[in-house]
Amino acid sequence: MRLEKDFTYKSGRIIGSMCNDPNPFARKVLARFLEKNLGDSGLFSATAELEKETIQMIGSLLSNEKASGHIITGGTEANILALWAAKKSAKKEKCEVIVPASAHCSFDKAGELLDIKIVRARLDSKFQVNTEALAKAITPNTIAVVGVAGTTGLGVVDPIAALSEIALDAGLYLHVDAAFGGFVLPFLRELEHDVPIFDFEAPGVCSITVDPHKMGLAPIPAGGILFRDERVKEFISWNVSYLAGGEAKHATIVGTRSGASVIAVWSLLRHLGREGYKQMIRRCMRLTWKLADEIPKIEGLEIMTKPTMNVIGLPSHTLSVKQIAHELRLKGWAVALFPRHIRIVAMPHIQRKHVDEFLEDLKTVAHNLRG
Numbered sequence: 001m002r003l004e005k006d007f008t009y010k011s012g013r014i015i016g017s018m019c020n021d022p023n024p025f026a027r028k029v030l031a032r033f034l035e036k037n038l039g040d041s042g043l044f045s046a047t048a049e050l051e052k053e054t055i056q057m058i059g060s061l062l063s064n065e066k067a068s069g070h071i072i073t074g075g076t077e078a079n080i081l082a083l084w085a086a087k088k089s090a091k092k093e094k095c096e097v098i099v100p101a102s103a104h105c106s107f108d109k110a111g112e113l114l115d116i117k118i119v120r121a122r123l124d125s126k127f128q129v130n131t132e133a134l135a136k137a138i139t140p141n142t143i144a145v146v147g148v149a150g151t152t153g154l155g156v157v158d159p160i161a162a163l164s165e166i167a168l169d170a171g172l173y174l175h176v177d178a179a180f181g182g183f184v185l186p187f188l189r190e191l192e193h194d195v196p197i198f199d200f201e202a203p204g205v206c207s208i209t210v211d212p213h214k215m216g217l218a219p220i221p222a223g224g225i226l227f228r229d230e231r232v233k234e235f236i237s238w239n240v241s242y243l244a245g246g247e248a249k250h251a252t253i254v255g256t257r258s259g260a261s262v263i264a265v266w267s268l269l270r271h272l273g274r275e276g277y278k279q280m281i282r283r284c285m286r287l288t289w290k291l292a293d294e295i296p297k298i299e300g301l302e303i304m305t306k307p308t309m310n311v312i313g314l315p316s317h318t319l320s321v322k323q324i325a326h327e328l329r330l331k332g333w334a335v336a337l338f339p340r341h342i343r344i345v346a347m348p349h350i351q352r353k354h355v356d357e358f359l360e361d362l363k364t365v366a367h368n369l370r371g
């Protein structure tokens, strides 16, 4: 079969990705409703209602049931929409947005597309954005600041409460990229982990990216953008008057878009419930701790920082991380390679036996590279 050479999540070998093996129930739902198109919401008004309810459910996880937004193609579209809303609301000639040095490359894409200068503020020793450096980078052209709740490389949460104060003081739009962390932190909070304020609880937060197709267990495509209220979303709303279902509003980049994805997310949230997600996160965190305990015992290997969520950074002072990643790949493992570390993500498809096998192979690879 042509597709046999693809990696699969079931094999447990994809250990550096942020996507998941979609929940079986959600897969069935998705397959059943493929005709639904939310680009013409007048034809599919029941699906549009489910989208509103989905946003409310996710909003309630993020301390704001009044949130307004959409289930879209992914975190990249969400971040572009947020910066677009920020630009429309600021009405400035020249625009700059300050993002942490750790921010995802989708902000650079957004910068190019929207003609916004993206300014990266440096991180502190805990890999969080340095708030002083960020505040100093504000200029008369600044329209927004961004914080990340679950960085792509390390799963670190920026000090969102402090960013909220800075944004409110300077009259700036604050966007939080919780593409990954948005489906982790609310449950860690319920599991009584020490979770700092990262969501709409911080009064300056105007929008949040939160992706069901990452830790939400939904099938691709299912990203999420939540605005604090309808008013913020209005900045990027377009009236489309001629549709078969009658006039409709679009506040997304694409027109025609998957209603099935929305119904899949709606069903999944109700099917798993908070309890289901909580148990899933508990399992992921147990495996994360196992990895974080065992990796530093291997000579030459360390962990970058104590994991906040199920993401681990693996640097080495003595070995080349590029070579380690390459050797692991030869043994069938797919890890993510960053400039100074390897990223491992204990996604829900990773089981204890995969972790054990991975640690064995990692030991062998490190041993061989030490020579």
Ligand code: 0PR
Pocket (backbone or CB within 6 Å): 016, 017, 018, 019, 073, 074, 075, 076, 077, 079, 104, 106, 148, 150, 151, 152, 177, 178, 179, 180, 211, 223, 336
């Ligand atoms: N924001 C953050 C914090 C992200 O980590 C990502 C992607 C995005 C936005 C963009 O999301 P979309 O990819 O949905 O547009 N994070 C992962 C990464 O870049 C995406 C990923 C997923 C990569 C699966 C590899 C993979 O196998 O690492």
